[in-house]
Amino acid sequence: MIISELKPLFPEEYTDGGPLVIAGPCSAESETQVLDAAHALMNEGIRIFRAGVWKPRTKPGGFEGMGTPALEWLAEAKRQTGMLISTEVASARHLADAIDAGIDAVWIGARTSANPFAVQEIADFLVQLPAHRRDMLAVMVKNPVNTDLELWIGAIERIYGAGVRRIGAIHRGFSSYGEHVYRNMPEWRIPIELHRRLPEITMICDPSHIGGRRDLIAPLALQALRMNFDGLIIECHCNPESALSDSGQQITPSALGNIIKSIANRPETLSQEILADLRRQIDDIDDRLMDILAQRMAVAREIGRLKQENNMPVVQPKRYNSLINDRVETAAKLGLDAEFTKKILAGIHEESVRQQLNL
Numbered sequence: 001m002i003i004s005e006l007k008p009l010f011p012e013e014y015t016d017g018g019p020l021v022i023a024g025p026c027s028a029e030s031e032t033q034v035l036d037a038a039h040a041l042m043n044e045g046i047r048i049f050r051a052g053v054w055k056p057r058t059k060p061g062g063f064e065g066m067g068t069p070a071l072e073w074l075a076e077a078k079r080q081t082g083m084l085i086s087t088e089v090a091s092a093r094h095l096a097d098a099i100d101a102g103i104d105a106v107w108i109g110a111r112t113s114a115n116p117f118a119v120q121e122i123a124d125f126l127v128q129l130p131a132h133r134r135d136m137l138a139v140m141v142k143n144p145v146n147t148d149l150e151l152w153i154g155a156i157e158r159i160y161g162a163g164v165r166r167i168g169a170i171h172r173g174f175s176s177y178g179e180h181v182y183r184n185m186p187e188w189r190i191p192i193e194l195h196r197r198l199p200e201i202t203m204i205c206d207p208s209h210i211g212g213r214r215d216l217i218a219p220l221a222l223q224a225l226r227m228n229f230d231g232l233i234i235e236c237h238c239n240p241e242s243a244l245s246d247s248g249q250q251i252t253p254s255a256l257g258n259i260i261k262s263i264a265n266r267p268e269t270l271s272q273e274i275l276a277d278l279r280r281q282i283d284d285i286d287d288r289l290m291d292i293l294a295q296r297m298a299v300a301r302e303i304g305r306l307k308q309e310n311n312m313p314v315v316q317p318k319r320y321n322s323l324i325n326d327r328v329e330t331a332a333k334l335g336l337d338a339e340f341t342k343k344i345l346a347g348i349h350e351e352s353v354r355q356q357l358n359l
């Protein structure tokens, strides 16, 4: 599908020439909490408010959001501050309620965009809206939880196919097994490739859900803007420690104000932050390398035990040579130097042999 002739995601006066910033709490918890956050953000110059009303929780028993009644609090925030309001929808019913409440923008969450049935249900609702209502609505599609670019593009195509022309893509990182520096791996090449394939789409980065930690918001936000993202969506709460969801990653409105100012005024400080962030990425990659090496050694020991039981020699040169050739070829495709690859493989093989002999 060719996606073209899109309209700006939001009218220009809401982006004010600078990067587009959407901010607000992870969840709408009470009317006071929503209004306090909205006023504080308005004072920091934010023009587009976010708050989750229905929260997809990994396990039952977590805070699942205040539901439809909370939409009225967002509408009140809009009346009081003039901000545009946005929330997450996961079904046609959510969307119908959000539209009734006068929502300006919705996003499809990462768990929903991974589900073509759910996205199609939302698209089927959008297509039958009166044209003027559909024209006003901005729809942002978060990347699916898994690293599947085609699934992300497919979700966007379903929304476009329903006649929506204000479309954004939100990069919120990708789930992976185990503990990492990031809550969700950035895998920047995926949003970059999405942008290459769909150049008209407004690209928004969600450093809150990528980082999962307050101190990672600033460097990730800057990195995204340096990579030419059009905007940011950032979780803000007046009292993050007491937040009912995602409390560790929410920042105060004034902290957001400081991040925006430092992005505009102090690129050198932020270069330090980027450097620190790149180092964290290296730390994280090294952790994964060690983990993979340990897994490989465990399999090698398993093979060693089998060889022992069957009286086979530990070193089998034919197997070793074909393994090296095979790996060097794969590594070359990934842009790795052949000599470097051979040196690493020789070291790994030597250690495997040592472990098999010491069983």
Ligand code: PEP
Pocket: 026, 052, 056, 088, 108, 109, 110, 111, 142, 172, 209
């Ligand atoms: C959110 O934005 O609060 C949210 C639930 O995000 P995601 O779908 O990225 O997990």
Ligand code: MN
Pocket: 026, 027, 235, 245, 246
């Ligand atoms: Mn959240």
